[in-house]
Amino acid sequence: MIDAVVHGAGEVIAGPGESYADGAVAVEDGRVVAVGPTDAVTREYPPENAVEQVDADGRAVLPGFVDAHTHGLFAGDRSDEFGAKLRGKTYGEILAEGGGILRTVRAVREASDERLLGDLLGHLDTMLAHGTTTVEVKSGYGLDAATELRMLGIVDAADARHPVDVVPTFMGAHAVPGGRDAEDYTTEVIDEQIPAVAEQGIAAFCDVFCEEGVFSVEQSRRVLEAGIEHGLTPKIHAEELTHLGGARLGAEVGAASADHLLHATDEDAAALAAAGVTPVLLPGTAFSLGAEYADPGQFIDAGAPVAVATDFNPNCHSQSMGMALALACVGMGMAPRDAVDAATRGGALALDREDGTGTLTVGAPGDLVVLDAPSYVHVPYSFGVNRVTTVLKDGAVVHNADGHVSAGST
Ligand code: NIG
Ligand code: FE
Numbered sequence: 001m002i003d004a005v006v007h008g009a010g011e012v013i014a015g016p017g018e019s020y021a022d023g024a025v026a027v028e029d030g031r032v033v034a035v036g037p038t039d040a041v042t043r044e045y046p047p048e049n050a051v052e053q054v055d056a057d058g059r060a061v062l063p064g065f066v067d068a069h070t071h072g073l074f075a076g077d078r079s080d081e082f083g084a085k086l087r088g089k090t091y092g093e094i095l096a097e098g099g100g101i102l103r104t105v106r107a108v109r110e111a112s113d114e115r116l117l118g119d120l121l122g123h124l125d126t127m128l129a130h131g132t133t134t135v136e137v138k139s140g141y142g143l144d145a146a147t148e149l150r151m152l153g154i155v156d157a158a159d160a161r162h163p164v165d166v167v168p169t170f171m172g173a174h175a176v177p178g179g180r181d182a183e184d185y186t187t188e189v190i191d192e193q194i195p196a197v198a199e200q201g202i203a204a205f206c207d208v209f210c211e212e213g214v215f216s217v218e219q220s221r222r223v224l225e226a227g228i229e230h231g232l233t234p235k236i237h238a239e240e241l242t243h244l245g246g247a248r249l250g251a252e253v254g255a256a257s258a259d260h261l262l263h264a265t266d267e268d269a270a271a272l273a274a275a276g277v278t279p280v281l282l283p284g285t286a287f288s289l290g291a292e293y294a295d296p297g298q299f300i301d302a303g304a305p306v307a308v309a310t311d312f313n314p315n316c317h318s319q320s321m322g323m324a325l326a327l328a329c330v331g332m333g334m335a336p337r338d339a340v341d342a343a344t345r346g347g348a349l350a351l352d353r354e355d356g357t358g359t360l361t362v363g364a365p366g367d368l369v370v371l372d373a374p375s376y377v378h379v380p381y382s383f384g385v386n387r388v389t390t391v392l393k394d395g396a397v398v399h400n401a402d403g404h405v406s407a408g409s410t
Contacts, residue, residue, distance in 0.1 A: 002028040003366060003395030005047040007038045009056035010374040013063065015359035016305075016341040025061060026050070027366030027395030035360050052397050054390060060376050062340060064133025064367035064391060065321035066347025066358045069259050069280050071171075071313035072127075072137045073120045073151055073158075076107025078314040082288075091289055091315065092213060092241060101141065101175040104314050108141040108151065116154050123312070124162045126319040128399050131388035133367035134165040134358075136309075136351055138207055140174030143185075145193045148172050152202040163398040165367075167351050170194070170203035170232060173215050173223045186219040190226040198230035204352075205256060206232035210246030217245040224253045233352060239263040240285070251275035257307065257350035261294045262286060266302070273304035278350040281342070282311035283327035284318050293332045300338070307346035308339055326383035336377045366395035370402070 004027040012023030014035050024041035026034040034041045047053040081094055094100045108116065120137070127135055137158075139151035152168050159166035172193040176182045197203050206227030210220035224234040234253050238246025240260035247268035250258035258272055259280040272279055279299040286293045299306045308328045312319050321343050328339040348358030356364030370390040371378060378387045389402035 002026060002033070002045060002050050003030065004052035004054065004392055004397075005042065005045050005050040006054040006056055006061055006368065006370065006392070007042055007047055008058065009061040009370070010058040011376070012061045012360060013340060013376050015063070015361050016345055018361070023061065025360050025368060027392070030366055030394035032356070032360050032362055032364045032366055035362065052392065052395070054370060054392075054397070056370050058374055060371045060374060060378070061360070062131070062369050062371070062376055063344040063358050063360050063364070064369055064393065065131045065343050066351065066353070067127065067132045067135040067309050067312070067321055068257065068307050068347040068350035069282060069309035069311050070135055070137050071140060071311070072123050072135065072319070073116060073139070073155055074104050074108060074141055074314055075111035075116060075119065076104055076314070078103060081315070085290065095175065096213070098178055100315065102178055104141045105143050105175070105177070109147055113150065113154060116151075117157055120154060120158045121162055123319055124158060124164045124166070128164050128391055129388065129401070130320045130322055130386050131369040131391060132164060132319070132321055133391065133393050134167065134347070134351070134353070136167040136169055138169040138171040138174070139203070140171030140207070143172065143175065143177045145196045148193055149196055149200055152197065152200060156202045163393045168203045169205040169207050169235060170197045170227070171207040172197070173208040173220070175209065175214060182215060182219060186215065186222060189223055194226045194230050194232070198232065203232055205235045207235040207237065209237045210244060210249065211237065211240060212242045212244055217249050220246060221249055221253065224249070224255070228253065235259065239268065247272055250277050256352045260285065262291060264294065264298060266298055269298040269302040269304065272299065273302040277304070278307050278346065279304050280307040280309055280350050281328065281332065282309055282316070282324075283331050284324050285311045285316045287327050287331060288316045296328070296332050296334050296338070305346055305349060306342050307350040308334075308342040309347060309350070320386065322379045322382070322386060322388070323384060325380040329380040330383070336380050339380055340376050366392055368392050372402070
């Protein structure tokens, strides 16, 4: 028996520039072994020989979404800040008053491991139901070595327990703790936190919030270079609220991604493209801040394949890649196909996944979604509505809200 045959799809999006009408996908040992027209795939891999037989019945099949930027592990409730922002308070003002990230830090320090893990698993359930099969989750609400390590341990535990693949990023340099000096805290991150995180061995990436009033370009450089010395691949929050120079820094240190980029220039875009840094665009953040969107054309024209992600966090409360795609199209002017590619292959590039993740090409993980609609366009077109009915992870059905899926005959 092989794992799965998904057949009769109105279209299969196999990867950027590759799709099949009346398509099918076969998965064996967790990996895609065939993709193409249903006739050809089912001749070689008859559905009756598969554990999971999915009749897509004319509906669209896409790679699972790769959400490459979230702060999905948190505690507490900041819904009142939503109202404050609508009344005109800025994100920076809320943070300067000890709210925002610092408020979540207090809640995380007080929360039990069980509570934190339970909440994260709940968010992963929501993500999975909306078609996300790989997600990056950052620490950064601990801001001391013990709590940062605790957060990474919980991210790791969630990865072990949940079908969604969870990629851990260390972000001790997410904010300067109350009453501390930025320079002083930067030294703590470098001398204490990064060595402890490397020793723990969970985090793959090291991220920093390079922003006016948070970490300067020089402080961010020190953090990212210390991370590199300890085997952590750099990522950077760059040009989110102001233009400071984080994108250039990301290019200089060879970051996997530079994220946000609302205030990036054409020169920044060229530098990222030349350095092979993936720009990660987060339209949900601009939407919830009431800010101007990033300009995907800047990066696409420069030759950098972009990623689109949710930035799910207490300031941007959506786990839905479908909603991010609606905003990418309507808010940022992306073509629907470019947006879907950015949410799949683009996300995998931002996470340095070189194994075909984010595509359904032969050899890629068997991570895919079946919509309740004939075309991928329905994902951004049906904003605020989940069009994902069935999700397969490594060839196994892990979410199913549809009667068309039947288990194998044996
Ligand atoms: O990516 N910009 C910094 N970090 C997050 C916000 C986190 C928070 O407000 O809790 C972001 O938008
Ligand atoms: Fe972020």
